[in-house]
Every structure is written in C-alpha cells, then in structure tokens.
Amino acid sequence: MRYTYEEVALSTEAKKMRDILVDYIGVVSHRLPDDIAMKIKELGKIEIDPLQQLVYATMRENQMLAEDLDRPSCQDTGALQFFIKVGTNFPLINELNVILKEAVYLATKSIPLRHNAVETFDEYNTGLNIGTGLPTIYTELEQDSDTIELYVYMAGGGCTLPGAAKVLMPGEGYEGVVRFVMDQMTSYGINACPPLLVGIGVATSVETAAMNSKFALMRRAESISPNENAAKMEGLLEEGINNIGLGPQGFGGQKSVMGVNIINTARHPSTIGVALNTGCWSHRRGKIIFDNNLNYELPLHEGVSL
Template sequence: MEKEAEIQSLTDTLAKFTAYIGKRLPTDVKNKQAELRAKETNPMAIEIFDVMAENQDAADKLDRPSCQDTGVIQYFIQAGSSFPLLGELESILEGATRGATEIGPLRHNAVEAFVEKNTGTNTGSKIPWLDWEILPGKDYVILDVYMAGGGCTLPGASTVLMPGQGYEGVAEFVLDVMTSRGLNACPPLLVGVGVSTSAETAARLSKKAILKPVTARNTNEQAALLEELLAEGINDLGIGPQGLTGDNTVMGVNIEWSARHPSTIGVAVSTGCWAHRRGQIKINADLSYEIISHQDVKL
C-alpha cells in the first residue's frame, strides 16, 4: 500500500473503533455490572441495574451511543518506536476523531477555552487529547480510547499531602471526593487513584488507573489491600447505582503509583461512570489489528 492509502486506512479503522466504543461497553464492564446486579439486595438499585442493561441492549440494536454525552475524546498511546506511521499518528487520530463524530454520531463536545465556541468536530486545541508512551524497539501501537464525559470527569481532583498524613490521608482524600462529588458521575463507578509525588503526576496516574480492567488487582500487596478497603468504604456509603441508594457504588477501585519524594504524597482521583466508554486496540506494523477490550467486534 502507498503511504497515503495506509494513512487513510488506519484513520478509517480508528474512526470506526472510536465510534464503536461509544455504543458498546467493554466486556469487563458489562460483566461486572451483571455481577453487581446479581448480588444487589436493594429493590431500587436492582431496577436501576436492569434499566442500564436495557439501555445497553437498545444502544446495540439501534446502533446508537449508550449515553448522550459521548465526551471529549482522549487517546492513550503506547507507541512502538519502529511503528511505520509513528510520525503520522497525531494527524491520524485527529482524523479518526472527526470521522467518529460523523459515524457515531458523537455529540459535539469540544469548546475552545476562552473563545467559548464549539468547534463542531470534537477536535480543537489539544483535542483529541493525546498521552504518549514510547515502547523502544517495538513496531506496533497499543491504543486506549477514552470518552471523557462531563459527569464522570466532574469528581476529578488532585492534591499533595504532607508526608505525615500517610496512607490514611490518601483514604480520607478519596472518600472526601466520593462523598462530595461521586454522585455526579453516574455510579456504579470505576474509581482510579494515583499516588505519586506531585499533583499532576498523581492525576495522570489516576486516569491511567481507570483504563485498567475493572477486575485488575494491584501487583503491590499494600496497594491491593488499599484498593479493597477503599471499595468497601465507598460501598458502605450506600450511594448505589445512579445515587439512588444500594449496596454497590463501585465497580472497582484501581490504584496506579510511582516512587515519590519522601516529603510529599501526591494523590488524585479520576472516575469512570457506569457507561465507562473505553476501548483498547493493538495495531500491528502491517496495519492489521486486534481489539482487546471488546469481544466479537466487526468494525
């Protein structure tokens, strides 16, 4: 294939994939919601879980987005340094966002800051948002697409704790965010927590945490224990699906962490809502692809 044809082909594939994830939830999220429904005892919460499942079926049958807010498009890119279209990837992803906006269709959610004008294409200054990691020597790309809806983005918060506040301070911060704004994010939530040195490194890690599967268990035993305790604590608040009370407020809590400065504990929270629209795709050097997040997909 000529290079121009390759660029067009990859743009089309990624436009279709981006539109697709707005309509069908990832397999792990769907399975988790069915599991929560099965163990829920609160009648109102059971009703809400059933309505959510009906909504997903309707989105599938009607080929429409599963929530009206299709978010701001964000791509988290693990790019092989030898991927043949590495230099073109940024413009390919911008084209994919424009294409997905038409195919979806996706709601127009990119408003230029200060100008306060909707671009009408879901693209704009630094939108789609791109987060890059380089995979040295690899010739493929692993791409996470995320639709950052308004409600699920709203609880996002980050701070830097005094070192003496310790991990109790981390738990207190997460629970403060959940009790004050968790409701806005359409529970049940996937809660991402970043623990690092500073506000911005913790914030980035908290977002990466909600790209992990809802069933992920931390490789660090202490972090895994904190994930369990936070999930238990948030569920004990009784917020429930859509905030209408219930036994289950979270689909899971995932922590991403880095080594940190000894004098600070940066902590951040990001939340994914029940309509947690994210998808992961691997693009090989020959532009063949494998969809990792969803089963039985035909683009």
C-alpha cells in the same frame, strides 16, 4: 479567531489506520467493554430492592438498544482521549497525531457523536469534537518495537467531575490518601452516575498523580494492583466507598463501585501526590493493538470485528 479544521493529506496506510479507528470509536460509543458489561451484570444480581433492580434492568436495556440500534450508550459521548504506547519503529509514528485527530473528526460526523469541544475563554463549541489540544493524546514510546497499543476513552462530563489532585505533606501518609479519596467520593461521587470505576494515582506531584489516576481507569474493573500494599488499599477503599451507599445512579444501594484501581509510581520523599478520577457505569474505554501491518486486536471487545 474561530477554530477550524481542514483534512490533511495522509498516506494510504495512515488513512487505513484512521478509518479503522473511526469504526472502533463507533464500537466504543455503542458497546461497553467486556469487563464493565460483566460488572453491571454482577452488581445487578446483588441489589435486592425493586428500585435498584429497576435501575440495573434499565441500564442493561439501554445497553442492548444502543448495540441493536447503533446509538451511543449515553448521550454524553465525552471528550475523546487517547493513551498510547507506541513502538519507536511503528511505521506510522510520524503521522499519528493527525491520524487520531482526523479519526475523531470523522467519527463525530459518521457515528455521530455529540459535540463536546468548547474552546476555553472564547467559550464557543467548535461543533467538531476537536479543538485546541483536543483530542487529548498521551504518548509513551517503546524502544525496539514496531507495534502500537492504544486506549480510546470517552471522558463524559459527569464522570470527570469528581476528579481532583493534591499534594499531601509526607506526614499525612497513606491515611491522608484515604482521607482525600473518601472526601472526594462523599462530596462528588454522586455526580458521576454510579456504580463507578474509581482510579487513584499516587506519585510525586499533581500531574504525575493525575496521570496515574487516569491510567488506573484503563485497567480492567476486576484487576488488582501488583503491589501488595496498593492492592490492600484497593480492597479497603472499595469497601469504604460501597459503605457510602450511593448505589446505582445514586438511588442508594449495597454497591457504589465496580472497582477501585490504584496506580502508583515512585515519589519525592517530601511529597505524596494523590489524584482521583472516576469512570461511570457507561465507562466507554476501548483498547486496540496494531501490528506494523495494521492487523489489530480488540482485547476489551471480544467477538467484535471492524
């Protein structure tokens, strides 16, 4: 049976939120978040060889044209993922899943977005950018709050490819974490259109570490872990991955990463779960915060209004 979708009757307020999200998905697909745009500028100044300078100049021109012409910043507009912290008193909490699904469905038609939803095992593209379990929606509840914070992420194919997770024997220690990350980055980092934002999760199991590594990609590129030891590892890994010499778009160069972000949570004493996710130079993630009247802020896209 083929996947089909019929629009669901939503309340007036839910439609308002959905339509704001449709517009914001358009912004995210056309305009890099401020931290990534800044990093691309910074890294472009560090490279001195003409080839690398040309790659950065092309990235900046691509970005300018995407904004001016209202076109996606990369042809791969990704699989849509939402990471949400929602107050238990947020008035539209009951309609949230439908709001998000419809926002992707409508954005796909109006922006437009490339069709990236393939039903697994049945192996056909729904042509809608939604499908079984897509968009991906991760929700955290916040007690006694009536607001919602929502990350929108366009997970491209290339930048998703280096992703991996593993549970290490406890004796492998944090050296094992570093070995895992460096093995992945030397083998697959090139797939993801460098310079990369590298997200690392450390926790108990594959899925908890994997979630942490994805959340790490939601942190700003220049951010530093509040945990002193994790922050030290971020710095060391950044240096190590830069030394691989991938450079912009894999043409070699001084810098391979925009940043390394680690998110760690407590673990079982007998395991060290570690996971890695990468974001490419066109790291299209946005953040929108709504209050209970649907007034919103866009902290990663300064100066944009919808």
